[in-house]
Amino acid sequence: MDEHTWIERYIAPMVTSEGADALRDDVALLTALGPTIATMDTLVEGVHFLPTDPMSSVGQKLVRVNVSDIHAKAAEPLEALLSIAWPGNRTEQAFAQFMSGVQMDLDTFGVSLIGGDLVHHDGPLTLTLTLTGRCLGKAPVRRTGGRVGDTLYINGEIGWGGIGLKAAREGGDPHALEHYQVPRISPATAAHTVADLASASMDVSDGLLIDALRLATASGCGAAIDLERVPLASPTTELAEILAQCTAGDDYRILLSAQQNKVIPGFTRVGTLTESPGLDLRYDGQRVNPPSTLGFEH
Amino acid sequence: MDEHTWIERYIAPMVTSEGADALRDDVALLTALGPTIATMDTLVEGVHFLPTDPMSSVGQKLVRVNVSDIHAKAAEPLEALLSIAWPGNRTEQAFAQFMSGVQMDLDTFGVSLIGGDLVHHDGPLTLTLTLTGRCLGKAPVRRTGGRVGDTLYINGEIGWGGIGLKAAREGGDPHALEHYQVPRISPATAAHTVADLASASMDVSDGLLIDALRLATASGCGAAIDLERVPLASPTTELAEILAQCTAGDDYRILLSAQQNKVIPGFTRVGTLTESPGLDLRYDGQRVNPPSTLGFEH
Numbered sequence: 184m185d186e187h188t189w190i191e192r193y194i195a196p197m198v199t200s201e202g203a204d205a206l207r208d209d210v211a212l213l214t215a216l217g218p219t220i221a222t223m224d225t226l227v228e229g230v231h232f233l234p235t236d237p238m239s240s241v242g243q244k245l246v247r248v249n250v251s252d253i254h255a256k257a258a259e260p261l262e263a264l265l266s267i268a269w270p271g272n273r274t275e276q277a278f279a280q281f282m283s284g285v286q287m288d289l290d291t292f293g294v295s296l297i298g299g300d301l302v303h304h305d306g307p308l309t310l311t312l313t314l315t316g317r318c319l320g321k322a323p324v325r326r327t328g329g330r331v332g333d334t335l336y337i338n339g340e341i342g343w344g345g346i347g348l349k350a351a352r353e354g355g356d357p358h359a360l361e362h363y364q365v366p367r368i369s370p371a372t373a374a375h376t377v378a379d380l381a382s383a384s385m386d387v388s389d390g391l392l393i394d395a396l397r398l399a400t401a402s403g404c405g406a407a408i409d410l411e412r413v414p415l416a417s418p419t420t421e422l423a424e425i426l427a428q429c430t431a432g433d434d435y436r437i438l439l440s441a442q443q444n445k446v447i448p449g450f451t452r453v454g455t456l457t458e459s460p461g462l463d464l465r466y467d468g469q470r471v472n473p474p475s476t477l478g479f480e481h
Numbered sequence: 482m483d484e485h486t487w488i489e490r491y492i493a494p495m496v497t498s499e500g501a502d503a504l505r506d507d508v509a510l511l512t513a514l515g516p517t518i519a520t521m522d523t524l525v526e527g528v529h530f531l532p533t534d535p536m537s538s539v540g541q542k543l544v545r546v547n548v549s550d551i552h553a554k555a556a557e558p559l560e561a562l563l564s565i566a567w568p569g570n571r572t573e574q575a576f577a578q579f580m581s582g583v584q585m586d587l588d589t590f591g592v593s594l595i596g597g598d599l600v601h602h603d604g605p606l607t608l609t610l611t612l613t614g615r616c617l618g619k620a621p622v623r624r625t626g627g628r629v630g631d632t633l634y635i636n637g638e639i640g641w642g643g644i645g646l647k648a649a650r651e652g653g654d655p656h657a658l659e660h661y662q663v664p665r666i667s668p669a670t671a672a673h674t675v676a677d678l679a680s681a682s683m684d685v686s687d688g689l690l691i692d693a694l695r696l697a698t699a700s701g702c703g704a705a706i707d708l709e710r711v712p713l714a715s716p717t718t719e720l721a722e723i724l725a726q727c728t729a730g731d732d733y734r735i736l737l738s739a740q741q742n743k744v745i746p747g748f749t750r751v752g753t754l755t756e757s758p759g760l761d762l763r764y765d766g767q768r769v770n771p772p773s774t775l776g777f778e779h
Contacts, residue, residue, distance in 0.1 A: 207699050208623050209550040209683055210520040213613065215513040222508040223562040223611060225598040252507040264521040266564075266609045300523040306604025311564045313521060313611040315511065325506050385507055401505050 186301045189275070193282040200262065200295035211297035214262055218318040222252040228270075228307035232364075233351055238277045240364035241310070242284025248388065249314040250292045251368040251435040255386035256323035257378035258316030259371065260292050265299035268309040292371070319378035329383035329402030329440035331458045336450040338373055338437050341391045342416035345431020359416070368435040376447060381439035390430040390478025394438055395454070396462050402440070407463040408454040410471060422466060432479030484599045487573070491580040498560065498593035509595035512560055516616040520550040526568075526605035530662075531649055536575045538662035539608070540582025546686065547612040548590045549666040549733040553684035554621035555676035556614030557669065558590050563597035566607040590669070617676040627681035627700030627738035629756045634748040636671055636735050639689045640714035643729020657714070666733040674745060679737035688728040688776025692736055693752070694760050700738070705761040706752040708769060720764060730777030 195206045202212035213219070226248070228234050232241050246263070253260045265285065269278060289296055294314065316323075347363020350356050369386070377384045383402050387394045391413065399406035408429075415428050440456055441447070457463060464471040493504045500510030511517070524546070526532050530539050544561070551558045563583065567576060587594055592612065614621075645661020648654050667684070675682045681700050685692045689711065697704035706727075713726050738754055739745070755761060762769040 204623060204625070207625065208554075208621070210518040210554045210556075210614070210621055212616075212621060213511075213513070213517045213519050215511070215517055219511045219513055220508040221511050221562060221596065221611070223564055223597050223609075225564045225566060225600050225609070227566055227600050227602045227604070230600060230602050256506075256508045258508075264519060264611055266521055266523045268523060268525055268566075268607050298519065299521050300609070302523050302525050302528060304525045304528050304605060304607070306525070306607065307602060309566050309602070309604065309607045311521075311523070311598070311609040313519075313562055316508070318510075323506070323508055323510060325502060327502070327505065 186303060189278060190301055193279055197286050197296050200297050203297035206298065213315060216317060218322055220253065220256060220258050220316045220318060220323045221313060222249055223311060223313045224248045225309065225311045227309050236364055238280035239284030242281045243288045243365045245310050245312050246285055246288035246292065247366050247368045248435065249312045251386040251388065253314055253316035254369045254371065254374040255377065255384050255437045256316065257320055257374050257381065257384065258318045258323060259374060260294045261315045261317050262295050262297045263289065264313040265296060266311040268302045268304050268306065270308055271303055271305055273308065319374060324377050324381045324384045326383050326385050326398045326401035329398060329404055329456045331404050331456055333382050333440035333442055333456045334444045334452055335395065335406060335454040335456065336439050336441060336447055337391065337453050338369055338450045339367065340414045340416045341434055341436060342428025342431055343367065344433025345428060346416050348433065363433065366433060366435045369437045373437050373449065376450065377437060377439055380441045380447060382442055384437060384439040387434050387436045387438050389432045392429050392462060392473065393478025396477060398438060398440065399456055400460065402456060404456040404458065405460040405463060406454060407457045407465065410464060410466045412451060412453045414451050422471065426474050430474055430476060430478050484601060487576060488599055491577055495584050495594050498595050501595035504596065511613060514615060516620055518551065518554060518556055518614045518616060518621045519611060520547055521609060521611045522546045523607065523609045525607050534662055536578035537582030540579045541586045541663045543608050543610050544583055544586035544590065545664050545666045546733065547610045549684040549686065551612060551614035552667045552669065552672040553675065553682050553735045554614065555618055555672050555679065555682065556616045556621060557672065558592045559613045559615050560593050560595045561587065562611040563594060564609040566600045566602050566604065568606055569601055569603055571606065617672060622675050622679045622682040624681050624683050624696045624699035627696060627702055627754045629702050629754055631680050631738035631740055631754045632742045632750055633693065633704060633752040633754065634737050634739060634745055635689065635751050636667055636748045637665065638712045638714045639732055639734060640726025640729055641665065642731025643726060644714050646731065661731065664731060664733045667735045671735050671747065674748065675735060675737055678739045678745060680740055682735060682737040685732050685734045685736050687730045690727050690760060690771065691776025694775060696736060696738065697754055698758065700754060702754040702756065703758045703761060704752060705755045705763065708762060708764045710749060710751045712749050720769065724772050728772055728774060728776050
């Protein structure tokens, strides 16, 4: 593998932003029209995706987990730097497929690739994306802005990540598998909802329960969740099954708190921020003991 | 290893920038006072450093290879995002040492850590830093601005990276070893020189000959190098030895072109940009055939 050839063949053609200078240089000039945020997420083979996952879906997932963070903070994704540590035993064809997945989702979410690094090594495929975002408001919406009495909302369904991982490992529902490989992240319109209405916000990447506790704690509150209200990937009345879906990671939905208690299109009310710290789980009004593992800690 | 504990114990205390929100959030607000650039470099164990290198020096090297790119573009390093894929068989003590090396050099170069990612895996230690920089002028100095007749200058000495790698592999001069483990990069004052005088500029990370050819080619020129003028880590009149030092990587000095042909403090004239493309090597006026390998392609 010759890194320069691969960069010219697969990566440089994707780069059109003026500030990237066609990857002929060592740095990229960032576009910064107003407040700009950055996030960085790493995916490692065997940890965040399976060695057998299609390479194009791995490329899409890498973009999506980062875009999800930007949307959840009330911002539009803008520019990306991509680092690839590529195992010597994977083919150039696999690399082309990976890059086509990256390209597809950079296009989908309007992101310009402006730089990065490509390294050949003998370890697991390791991918890092740094993504900038342009704030829709004057600053990102933080985890910290929630207040006691705020309503907690979630968009989309919770549990696809866990159900999809199981399908990938054991075989099963191809629809669930697809959700695992290419997570359905919150759309750009959700970023505007966050900007307009949220007191605090984050993406649910590690499981609803652990992330709700994190948002609440960052805001100096606790979180009360009405489990029967949570929109589930696989609807059920079995409590263990509900808790399993609420503690699976890889969902990439937005959890936000808002001072109002009104209908927000695309979002579902699932609870409130409370004065007493910690997690207060209820099912049809009955208290439920939190499970020992609240989410995927990685 | 519990990533959250390690982040709180070793990484969060390093984070003081307001925009990073004490790492309590998923994104960082970038500081952007004027034109801002970004670079991203990845170091992999066994490729860019040896498994036996002291962890603190690996941390320093990670910061330095990125700062070098920023200085060479006439900018001040500003904010960093750090991704770490940490092998399960390395200890927490080693992690603490790595982070202390990172901290030391972030402080040395005035960089704020604002975010990143930490992942536990079973592969080689893989480290990615994204570094932003504030341009001293209106834009970064590119590789592309050189013109036929411009003088080529280099600062510091060439060859320490290669000599140091040999010392690390085979035992030898501890001074050279130290240069390999903690490269002596161009100081911040050199960035001002680039801003004031350079038509084109880049850091020499892969070897003087290959990088001079890259700068010249990006500028639509060729490069003539007077080998007897190149300041070497290990001065010699043996041509093979000179070429070896001029094709070793890991030097992180600045190569710039300037329209003038005057003395630039801290820099040495080593050649000119020419009309005919390619590399024209001379030693005391005699033509020298370029070696088959011009540098370290990685």
